[in-house]
Every structure is written in C-alpha cells, then in structure tokens.
C-alpha cells in the first residue's frame with residue numbers, strides 16, 4: 001500500500017539512570033501524554049525527512065538526525081527494502097535532549113512505521129535490536145532501557161538487559177518540569193564513566209546504594225507505598241548530583257517541587273539539564289507543584305498519571 005505508520009511515547013526513568021549503564025537495575029515509567037508519530041510513504045527519487053528539526057534529503061540530514069537516519073536504514077535493510085525510497089514525516093510533542101526518550105521514541109516510531117509499510121510484525125526482540133541501532137548512534141553505549149520504555153504501556157523493571165512489567169499498588173501522578181537546558185546523554189554518560197575510572201571506591205559505594213534503592217523502590221511500588229518511593233527519589237537525586245549529572249536548574253526545581261508538597265523529586269534520564277521528575281500525593285497537589293515549578297523557572301511542565309495495576 002506504499003504507506004506506514006508508527007507511534008511511540010515518552011518515558012521517564014524513575015530509578016537507576018546512569019547506574020543501569022554499569023549493570024545496576026532500573027525502573028522506567030511510560031509518559032503516554034507525550035507522543036511521537038512517524039509516517040512513511042514510498043516515493044520516487046532520494047529518501048527524505050520532514051520534521052520540526054529538518055526537511056530535506058536523508059543524505060544531507062544534520063548530525064542530530066543521525067539516529068533517525070540509522071533507524072530508517074536499519075529497518076529498511078531488515079525488511080529487504082534497502083532499494084526503496086521513502087518520505088519520513090515525524091511529528092512529536094516530545095522535546096529533544098530533555099531526558100524523556102525522544103531519541104529512542106523516534107527510533108521506535110520509525111521502526112514501527114517501516115514494519116507497517118512492509119506489512120510484517122516484528123518480535124519484541126527484533127524491534128528492540130532495531131531501535132538500539134539508532135540509540136547507539138545517539139549516545140554510544142545505551143543500556144536499552146529507553147528503547148523499552150518508549151513502547152511500554154506499564155512501568156518496567158530493567159536489569160541486565162532483561163525487562164519485566166512492574167506492578168504498582170497505587171496510581172502514581174508525576175509532574176515533569178523542563179529546565180529548558182538541553183542535556184547531552186552522551187556527555188553525561190562519559191562524565192559518570194570518568195568518576196568510575198578516577199574514583200573507583202566512591203563510585204562503587206554509590207552504585208551499590210543506587211542498586212539497593214531500585215530494589216527497595218520495586219517493593220514499595222508494588223505495595224503502593226508512595227511516601228517511601230518519594231523519599232528514595234530524593235535520595236537518588238543526591239547521589240546523581242554526586243556523580244556530577246545534576247546542575248543548578250535541576251537542583252532549584254527539585255527544591256521547589258519538595259517545598260510545594262511533592263513526595264519526592266529527582267532528575268530523570270541523562271541529566272545535565274533536561275527534566276525534573278516529581279511525585280505528587282494527589283491531583284490537586286500536582287497542579288500546585290506544576291504552578292510552583294513554572295514560577296521557579298521551568299520552561300514547560302507536564303503531568304502524567306500511571307494507573308495502579310497488579
């Protein structure tokens with residue numbers, strides 16, 4: 001039929017970002033309110049991209065679209081469509097470089113659009129491998145957690161490359177606040193690796209603590225114990241700051257969220273800018289936290305609820 005459509009959404013890492021790159025477990029929650037759509041249409045002539053970042057031939061796309069082009073190429077190759085030219089149109093609510101998974105979401109939607117064009121379903125493992133092709137171009141050695149989070153309907157526990165749905169005993173209402181500062185995941189991952197290489201003892205202590213935080217959080221989430229989850233978020237933020245991936249804007253927003261009644265607040269994803277993730281006790285308080293975060297300098301604020309499920 002000459003056309004394909006793929007969709008994905010944002011994600012927020014609740015526990016274990018950075019630590020997960022070094023083998024620790026992590027927890028990711030979907031952010032279904034921020035969606036990304038990829039349309040592909042078979043065309044004559046060279047392949048093209050049309051997005052808010054760039055419109056033109058794939059071959060001349062700027063470096064920041066390298067991961068998108070890689071996903072497109074990998075998916076076309078996978079389906080033996082390497083000779084086919086397409087126009088790829090991407091529309092997205094997801095801000096780039098804000099720790100919300102825009103690179104993995106782009107890869108996921110592009111891969112799904114090409115699978116739709118080919119009229120063939122991918123197994124979860126095939127899909128994951130193809131998304132990871134673009135994630136490697138985006139930031140070197142991705143753990144794979146983002147590629148899972150942007151296609152999952154539920155929170156996930158991720159450890160050692162394996163992923164499982166994580167039951168939650170209570171609804172979780174999050175407030176996501178954008179610092180307005182672009183954070184490079186690659187730079188942040190490199191900075192943490194430098195800490196590991198130069199201060200091994202301190203790094204190992206932090207990694208062990210982040211590991212046990214993720215494990216405790218898993219149990220607390222299952223029991224619906226949001227107060228403990230919030231306290232663990234606050235503690236995580238401190239450890240991530242100690243690894244050098246927070247920043248003044250994130251610290252300011254974290255303090256504002258706590259003062260406004262958040263159960264906990266932390267940076268999410270790569271950090272060095274990007275977004276703050278706060279856990280609200282209820283919807284009215286979430287609205288108050290959102291207003292206070294705007295007043296404290298957030299350039300955009302989103303509220304996202306994950307419903308309890310067994």
Ligand code: MEV
Nearest residue numbers: 017018142143144269270
């Ligand atoms: C980025 O969302 C999460 C990091 O842990 C990198 C990764 O897991 O690949 C910072």
